Amino acid sequence: MKPRTRKNRKWSKELVQDEIRTWHAAGKPLYSHNVRKNFQELLAAGIRYFGNWQNAVASTGIAYDEVRKYQHWSKEVIVKKIQELHRQGVDLSFRSMMLSKYNSMVYAAIRPNHFGSWKSALEASGLAAEEIYRYRSWDESKIIDEIRKLKRMGADLSSKTMDETANPLIATARRRFGNWGNAVEKAGIDYDSVRRRRRWSRDQIIEGIRELRTQGVRLQSGDVRQHAPALFAAACKPRFFGSWSKALKAATA
Incomplete structure (x- = not known):
């Protein structure tokens, strides 16, 4: 990426904030080294109007700790964030995370003194990497087929149990259908019937x-x-x- 420059541009606090928000929305790394390399004029304006780059970023409502490349991403913080994103149904595949606003966390996670690889970071967070990649590219028809298969096998399809035993599937279903109940209903199963504990014989x-x-x-x-x-x-x-x-x-x- 070539450094971005605009000669004779008239900067203001508001313009600096607008550019920062634009970069953040596009998923571009906002840590200072990357901005210095790719948009030096913005970095200079941010420092001029806000005293330092951290203040400039914070003035937009973006938590600077989340845009740092390494400094505050301890192993414990990385694990906690991965688990939080997993509960939210975020696609945790390496490619998706590198294109997201959490790419600084990925950079930190793969450092030798942290986890060494993204797969190891996922496993340290209690997640099976192969399951995440298994479901990531599934379309709606494949998800429905899997739900029907689990139903035939007698699996407990309540969201609580699925979160515990098949979280990558339920997370993918939530992304595709909005929520787990909608996915179950699309599979032709009455979700009210699976929300209650099944009575076996x-x-x-x-x-x-x-x-x-x-x-x-x-x-x-x-x-x-x-x-x-x-x-x-x-x-x-x-x-x-x-x-x-x-x-x-x-x-x-």
Whole structure:
């Protein structure tokens, strides 16, 4: 990027603020080194009218700590911000984050004395990077198909459980449909019925196990915990089968 210059431009406080907001809205890094490199005149005007660049940025209502390249992005702060963005359904793929206003956080995260890579930063935040990339490019039809598949498998589709067990899917669905309830309804499922805790029976558990087998899911306990946690939990309850092995035996008899 070539440095941006405008000769004989008449600067004012308001014009400096307008340019800063324009850069911020476009997702361009506002840390001083980048502005000095790409728009030196703006940096100089900001310092002239506000005393320093930090004051110039802060005068627009933008938190300067969020635009710094490295200084205040500790490992703890990075993890906290990633988790916060994840709850909001933000696309946390590397490319998307580098194009966002949080690119300074990504730069900090991939430094050797922090996490070394964006994938490691995601994992340190309790997120599975492969799941984030799996759902990122899904369109509405793929999301609907996945919801229907989970329904057939007996998964608990309440937002609370999905946030805990399939957060990348529910986050992507929220971006595509506005909220999780809309996505479930688009899949032809009454969301009011899944908001309440499902009442299992032995027959429903057996049916769910057989559906998993039809879907090609390995029926080992670890795989079932991941793909159908509600089914697994119900099968292991004393009033039903008491253990996964006994439920599996009943379903395959």
